[in-house]
Amino acid sequence: DSPADAPGEQLISVSTHSVGGTRVVAVAGEVDMGTTPRLRSALQQELRSTGSMLVVDLSEVHFLGSSGLAVLVETKDAAGERDIPLRLVCSSREVLRPLEATGLTELFEIYPDRAAALTGS
Amino acid sequence: DSPADAPGEQLISVSTHSVGGTRVVAVAGEVDMGTTPRLRSALQQELRSTGSMLVVDLSEVHFLGSSGLAVLVETKDAAGERDIPLRLVCSSREVLRPLEATGLTELFEIYPDRAAALTGS
Amino acid sequence: MTGYNFLRSVNEATAPAGQAEVYIEVGALPAQVAPLRVVTADLAARADFDLDAVADLRMAVDEACSTLATLAVPDARMQCLVRVDTERITVTVRIPSPRIAVISQDTFGWRVLATLADKVEILGNDVADPPSLGIRLVKERQVGVA
Amino acid sequence: MTGYNFLRSVNEATAPAGQAEVYIEVGALPAQVAPLRVVTADLAARADFDLDAVADLRMAVDEACSTLATLAVPDARMQCLVRVDTERITVTVRIPSPRIAVISQDTFGWRVLATLADKVEILGNDVADPPSLGIRLVKERQVGVA
């Protein structure tokens, strides 16, 4: 773990890698107004550089606020415009409940783990 | 779950049962100065009513303060006087760290799970 | 199996029956408001609100705090009072604010806040002196919901 | 929103870079102090203190709060200031207190507190007006410890 730049900050980590032809963006930590900009820029960069499927793995996200939900919706729209399939991985209440409570569950293809998301099963 | 009587309270639950000739006291929640009296009286009652081994299962304890540690030491002493073997079950950092940081680890027979505590293996 | 389920206070005589208040103050910056949602969610969990209600409240408080943080003047502090009653939790968040600050209510974030809380109210900056702007939200205990 | 703050003035100059301050106030009862240890531990985890240091700090803060809670007059509030610096976390807890209150230092609990914190200090009730009694503890970041 790298030390926080400034104390009292929210922590987020975003890492990306390829699995076959699919780009996987793994997010860990808390996605709130303070950390959302980092998630947004990482996802925009992925969308610019890939032509294939994008999997956003939220398994290690412990908080997801409305700014984070908005970034997911933006990403869905941008991916749709470029015909890039977008899949989410989430299984925890911390992520599923915000999606559900805001009526966004229907908008996304949601898988319980990364293997399922990669194979679409 | 039953609703809390008063809000802003610490929660603890203590349940006891017999496995073979052994009494098992399972504690869940937070053991701090507010909740320790309930743990103390439950353990005192067990010591009065049993002559065989006592297992205190702390697997579901999420906080253990000094008052809780003191009750465990009292229980150890009282059990020793009556030649009742005492074993603790704990595996989480929340319980092991307080025991370790206060130098109490050596005082107790500690097992990682209930099955191990019951068989002494 | 004998179960003692202990959910009562040691010192309930001195506490106003069925009520607790926690006041908390942080820097009014998006990166510093997390403790407010953490405390509120912790209090809701202790008061045995169901897990979905706790998650909703955590999100609603974050939304209120984030909204106000973006309107705060530099160096401002954010003040938050969490009141736990038997039937509901009431969270009041305030920042010192110039009188011209306005909370946008036609945003996705405000819609989320209005959805997750049972009641939301703006506390205007035209009454308080020094001027302050706030949001009060209420989450009712979800009685009988699994 | 709150009573007098005898820890510091609310609208003090901004925290310098690399520093954050959280102020929190609860009922001075053993059953109501949990949010103080929750907030402090959360801040330490965010500041990337290692897991043992977070656990030690949580316990030390609980000990300080519990000790003061037993000395508090009825209906008193407990005030807590958590200051996060790059190298350490400093927690100051105070209660309004009659001048005669004395913190016992020959207890198991005090020994635990002194062991878990890197520095502990009693803030006396013979200097403040209105009289208050407090404990300040410091936890250093454990640099280079796994």
Ligand SMILES: Nc1ncnc2c1ncn2[C@@H]1O[C@H](COP(=O)(O)OP(=O)(O)O)[C@@H](O)[C@H]1O
């Ligand atoms: N969107 C807003 N942004 C900032 N202040 C507001 C906003 N809406 C209302 N207020 C202020 O909040 C206070 C209550 O406004 P009011 O119109 O009475 O609300 P309501 O219609 O909910 O009763 C007033 O001081 C008002 O100026």
Ligand SMILES: Nc1ncnc2c1ncn2[C@@H]1O[C@H](COP(=O)(O)OP(=O)(O)O)[C@@H](O)[C@H]1O
């Ligand atoms: N055990 C105690 N209980 C209550 N107040 C104390 C206690 N020990 C010291 N104080 C008060 O704390 C303040 C600092 O005391 P002092 O003796 O200067 O501490 P130190 O020796 O750590 O400098 C004084 O106001 C003193 O009255």
